[in-house]
Amino acid sequence: MNNIVTVQDAVTAFADFMEPTDAELDAIDAEMPVIRAEMDLLDAQIIVIDRTPSELDERRIRRARRRVLAAHRDQVNGAVGQTGGAA
Structure with missing residues (x-):
């Protein structure tokens, strides 16, 4: 019988x-308003x-x-503002 701990160790061996x-x-933090609205x-x-x-x-x-659309709009406008592009 295999021990489940050995399987867990193999799965999490590279977790660091x-x-x-x-x-x-x-x-992810920048997308959170969109995620919450959705x-x-x-x-x-x-x-x-x-x-x-x-x-x-x-x-x-x-x-x-409307909140989803507004969150998407704010995210896109924020991304455009950060890259310096014209809206």
């Missing part, structure tokens, strides 16, 4: 240098998946879609 770099973590939209859509959406549900979904 497989960690995300600071640049990758910064990129999660809110998904939550609003999941709520109505098994029922007919009420007017309140429809408003919640519309607002969540």
Whole structure:
């Protein structure tokens, strides 16, 4: 019988240098507003998946879609501003 610890050791043997770099973590942090907005939209859509959406549900979904678009816009505008390109 194989011990699970040996499998775990083999999987995590190279974990020290497989960690995300600071640049990758910064990129994730920059995307967090978009990720959160998309999660809110998904939550609003999941709520109505098994029922007919009420007017309140429809408003919640519309607002969540607007937040996703605004987060994408802000991310793109921020990226353009950082690279010095014209908007």
